[in-house]
Amino acid sequence: MAKTVAAYTLGCKVNQYETEAVLEQFACAGFLVVPEGSPADVYIINTCTVTSLGDRKSRQMIRRAKHENPNAVIVVMGCYAQTAADEVAALPEVDLVIGADSRSQIFALTEEFIKNKERQIVVHDISKLSEFEDLSITHYENRTRAIMKVQEGCNQFCSYCIIPYARGRIRSRSIESAVREARRLAESGFSEIVLVGIHLASYGKDTKSADLLDLIQAISEIDGIRRIRLGSLEPTLFTEEFTKAAAAIPKLCHHFHLSLQSGCDETLARMNRKYTTAEYKEVLDRIRTAMPDSAIATDIMVGFPQETDEEFEATCRFAEEIRLADAHIFKYSIRKGTRAAKMDGQISPQVKDARAKKLSSITRRTQQEFLERFIGTEVEVLFEQYHQKKKGFYEGKTGNYMTVCVPGDDSLEGTFCRVRLLEEKGGVLYGEIVGED
Ligand code: SF4
Structure with missing residues (x-):
């Protein structure tokens, strides 16, 4: 009987990609990959260390x-294994x-x-390390959208972040290797590719042979790929x-995750982020x-050391002003070995909780307003799966x-349709199909 392997994955999309790539090594050797939670002969635990909760x-x-x-x-394996091996x-x-250089x-x-x-x-x-470790996947859990890792490491050293220690300096995948994998994924039926990295905006800065735009262009020329989505990005990438x-790239999804972290310039400076709120706002205006x-979409951190009530209020005002479509609010957590861990003025858990709650209620409201803007319009949807809560409904992005x-069934899976949007409920837009794309 074939031996079995299962994986547990924590953390970001890069980790998800690496888990898939590692499972493929086992599958190629004859192992049967079983779902998380099933009894298995081998378990891969792909860890995260971005917060102490990780x-x-x-x-x-x-x-x-x-x-x-x-x-x-x-x-x-993963970031916790790399930074706290003992x-x-x-x-x-x-x-x-x-560790991070031995996944292959x-x-x-x-x-x-x-x-x-x-x-x-x-x-x-x-x-x-200066070489990108080439891993590869041919299939993905979600059958319409595949994640592809194209960049590793970060040189930014934000004062709160342990990731440069867990992942090393920036390394980029070659365009040839990325295109090869994207082509294989297109042949396996994937029509959407999500390009991810630890600091995706740095793509090509090490090799100097190509930049992120060259990569997007090259992938957009592959038949069968209809959408290219980008993972989290530094706002400063968006120059004129x-x-x-x-x-001008029709296949590029108009969905950008631009890490903000704080809406207060003093806090941003302590975080060693490389932009001001005015610059961030300018980028949003340019994109819009x-x-x-x-x-x-964005990430915002609350409770960074020395964050005063006034600084936090500035972040709330900024979040109101920029009206984002989605935000992940998280609480600062001490990471040993970082500059922020040694700063005075650590914030109590109670204050962090209250701030996270207040900011979440603002960003939930702006998210709903964003969705409501589209009611009455027609949009293109790539259908993926049954709606988990509403029986007889199928959903896509x-x-x-x-x-x-x-309303629909799994005959919709993997199809692109035009949908007229009728109403918004609980962060989901409901509509009717008006045609196939
Ligand atoms: S940009 Fe900053 S927050 Fe992001 S991985 Fe690099 S050091 Fe961490």
Whole structure:
């Protein structure tokens, strides 16, 4: 009987991609990939360390996997494994700890462990790495949209962030390798590609042979790819030139995730972010002028060290002013080894909770206003799956990432339709199909 492998993934889209790529190594060697939560012979735990909650959840997943099958091999990879290898290896459940430069060898290392039962920590200093580790996928969990990693690492050193230590400096995938993978994905039936990286705006800055626009252009020439979506971006990427060129690529989705982190200039400076609120606003105006249906999403952090009530209120006012389509609000969390961890004026959990609640209520309101703007219009939807709560309804996404639901069944999966939008309820737009695209 074939051996089985299951994976637990925490964190961002880059981690999701890396899990898929690692599972493919096992599948190619004859392992059966089973869903998370099923008994398996090998568990891959792809961890996250962006907040202390990420560390805690990573440890919980390791324990949960061992509980599901006490005889299973437990392999831990990801950012928590890279930054706290000894801490992870000290957990009795763990057999292998794999660092950020050894993902491509996970299957071979697991086989070795199965033979000789020797626990190993394969984690190296990654601060000097300059080569992109080429992993690859041919399929993806969601059958219409595939995530593709094209960039690794970050050189920004925001004062709160541990990621440059977990991922190393910037490294870009070659255009040839990215195009090869995108072509394979198109042949497997994917019509939408999401390009992701740790600091995607840095794509090509290391190799200097091509930039992000060249990459988008090259992928947009592939038959079968109808949409290209970009992962999280630095707002400073959107110069006049970039915005104009991006607006001229018809396959590029008008959905941009631009990390804001704070709407107060003093806080941004302490965070070592490289823009001011005025510059951020200027970028939004530029994008909205060039691509008026653009949905702008963001991350905002509350409770950064020394954030006063006035500073937080400035962030709230800014969030009202810029009226985003979506926002992920999260609470600052101390990351050992970062500059912010040593700052005076750490904020209490109660204050962080209250601030997160207040800001979320503002961004929820602006999100609803954004969706309501489209009621009565016709949009193109790529259908993906049954609506989880409303029986008999099928849902998909627009280019600008609004969720749209229509009465229908799985014959809609993977199709592009024109939908007239009728109403908004709970963050979802309901409509009727008016034609196929
Ligand atoms: S840009 Fe800043 S927040 Fe983003 S990964 Fe780099 S250091 Fe972390």
